[in-house]
Amino acid sequence: MDWWLILLIIIFSLLFLFAIGVPVAFSFLFVNMVAAYFLWGGHKGLDQVILSVYGSVINFTMLPIPLFVLMGEVMFRSGVAPRMIETIDKWLGSIPGRLSLMAVMSGTVFSTLSGSSMASTAMLGSVLVPEMEKRGYKKPMSLGPILGSGGLAIMIPPSALGVILASLARFSVGKLLIAIIVPGFIMAALYTAYVMIRCLLQPNLAPPYAVINIPLSQKIFASIRYILPLGSIVFLVIGLIFLGVATPTESAALGALGCFVLAFLYRGLKWEVVKTTFVGTMRTTAMIFVILSASVAFSQIMAYTGATTEIVEFISRLPLPPLLLVIAMQVVMLFMGTFLEAMPIMMITIPIFLPIINALNIDIIWFGVVMLLNMEMAMTSPPFGLSLFVMKGVSPPGVTMRDIYLAAIPFLLCDLIAMSLIMVFPSLVLWLPALM
Numbered sequence: 142m143d144w145w146l147i148l149l150i151i152i153f154s155l156l157f158l159f160a161i162g163v164p165v166a167f168s169f170l171f172v173n174m175v176a177a178y179f180l181w182g183g184h185k186g187l188d189q190v191i192l193s194v195y196g197s198v199i200n201f202t203m204l205p206i207p208l209f210v211l212m213g214e215v216m217f218r219s220g221v222a223p224r225m226i227e228t229i230d231k232w233l234g235s236i237p238g239r240l241s242l243m244a245v246m247s248g249t250v251f252s253t254l255s256g257s258s259m260a261s262t263a264m265l266g267s268v269l270v271p272e273m274e275k276r277g278y279k280k281p282m283s284l285g286p287i288l289g290s291g292g293l294a295i296m297i298p299p300s301a302l303g304v305i306l307a308s309l310a311r312f313s314v315g316k317l318l319i320a321i322i323v324p325g326f327i328m329a330a331l332y333t334a335y336v337m338i339r340c341l342l343q344p345n346l347a348p349p350y351a352v353i354n355i356p357l358s359q360k361i362f363a364s365i366r367y368i369l370p371l372g373s374i375v376f377l378v379i380g381l382i383f384l385g386v387a388t389p390t391e392s393a394a395l396g397a398l399g400c401f402v403l404a405f406l407y408r409g410l411k412w413e414v415v416k417t418t419f420v421g422t423m424r425t426t427a428m429i430f431v432i433l434s435a436s437v438a439f440s441q442i443m444a445y446t447g448a449t450t451e452i453v454e455f456i457s458r459l460p461l462p463p464l465l466l467v468i469a470m471q472v473v474m475l476f477m478g479t480f481l482e483a484m485p486i487m488m489i490t491i492p493i494f495l496p497i498i499n500a501l502n503i504d505i506i507w508f509g510v511v512m513l514l515n516m517e518m519a520m521t522s523p524p525f526g527l528s529l530f531v532m533k534g535v536s537p538p539g540v541t542m543r544d545i546y547l548a549a550i551p552f553l554l555c556d557l558i559a560m561s562l563i564m565v566f567p568s569l570v571l572w573l574p575a576l577m
Contacts, residue, residue, distance in 0.1 A: 241282045255299070321570075323572075517556065
């Protein structure tokens with residue numbers, strides 16, 4: 142059977158299983174086992190799948206994933222994150238779109254402590270949306286900023302999805318985590334600019350309201366108490382990697398320990414908090430690791446069929462500049478993001494795209510950052526982005542999915558601007574890793 146026919150059967154089988162509601166991990170495992178049985182000699186093929194699964198879960202580079210998830214869980218459940226939001230609130234004063242800007246700033250700060258965009262969206266949505274509704278904020282300025290800034294957890298380290306991408310593509314986790322810092326803050330700046338400009342042009346979207354005047358000494362004290370200690374966590378996770386003192390795994394372990402120490406100092410580390418934190422972390426980690434296990438076997442099957450080699454050779458012969466090929470890849474992933482989650486998109490595309498990138502001598506870290514930004518967009522792309530459904534779950538009654546879709550679109554356009562800047566100016570991505 143020709144390679145392209147095998148590839149079509151595999152891809153359409155996956156899409157069919159997704160469409161009927163089979164979880165992503167089990168869809169890939171089922172297709173892997175069937176393909177391995179018929180392509181690799183029956184039971185011997187199934188044995189190879191088992192070996193692939195085992196080899197993927199014992200990979201040391203995967204260890205930061207549960208530790209990053211654990212950091213976000215303990216900061217959210219211990220009440221440290223809401224205190225951080227209250228402190229930021231004290232500094233904003235009576236500026237246009239005050240609560241929307243607070244959502245962006247809080248999302249940016251919380252992203253340095255959590256590797257999960259869903260956790261960030263859930264926390265910001267549950268805390269800020271009710272207050273915005275009470276103040277008369279319209280849905281574009283109450284839902285949109287939270288969806289945008291919640292996704293920054295993917296683009297600002299620690300990023301669990303970034304670790305997954307680097308592990309699947311087999312390049313430096315540390316360099317990728319450092320490389321996404323500048324793009325992440327560019328996105329935050331674009332969100333801030335959009336909120337301020339739109340609130341100035343349409344004040345009715347975010348009506349002004351009287352704000353209690355807080356003494357400067359009280360603001361400084363709150364910042365020293367609730368914001369400054371978070372800088373130690375940022376240093377443990379990002380600073381140690383940048384300085385070359387610790388590996389991403391060691392930094393993640395120190396960051397998780399630091400989060401527990403902060404939760405204890407703020408008197409939020411109760412037994413119930415510890416229990417729910419570890420249960421939530423184990424549930425999320427198990428799901429991620431099953432998906433990753435299936436991904437490794439899928440990549441091996443793709444290579445065995447010859448599909449990867451044939452596609453690389455075909456693309457390499459096209460008379461197109463490399464940048465145009467990269468743009469075409471992003472368009473394909475953006476389209477997939479409208480009906481698939483980030484993980485299956487990565488699992489399908491990495492075995493195909495990465496050999497092409499290597500053949501074209503394109504910097505793999507730069508491409509990884511562009512791809513990760515694309516995956517951030519997939520989390521908020523209508524109609525099936527996961528963050529959209531998280532937002533629906535924490536929104537007050539009366540908020541429809543249509544409201545959430547419309548609120549997300551302007552922030553997706555900001556993401557596209559950020560992606561364009563990264564493509565035109567690769568140094569935005571590469572200069573920080575070069576200093577490591």
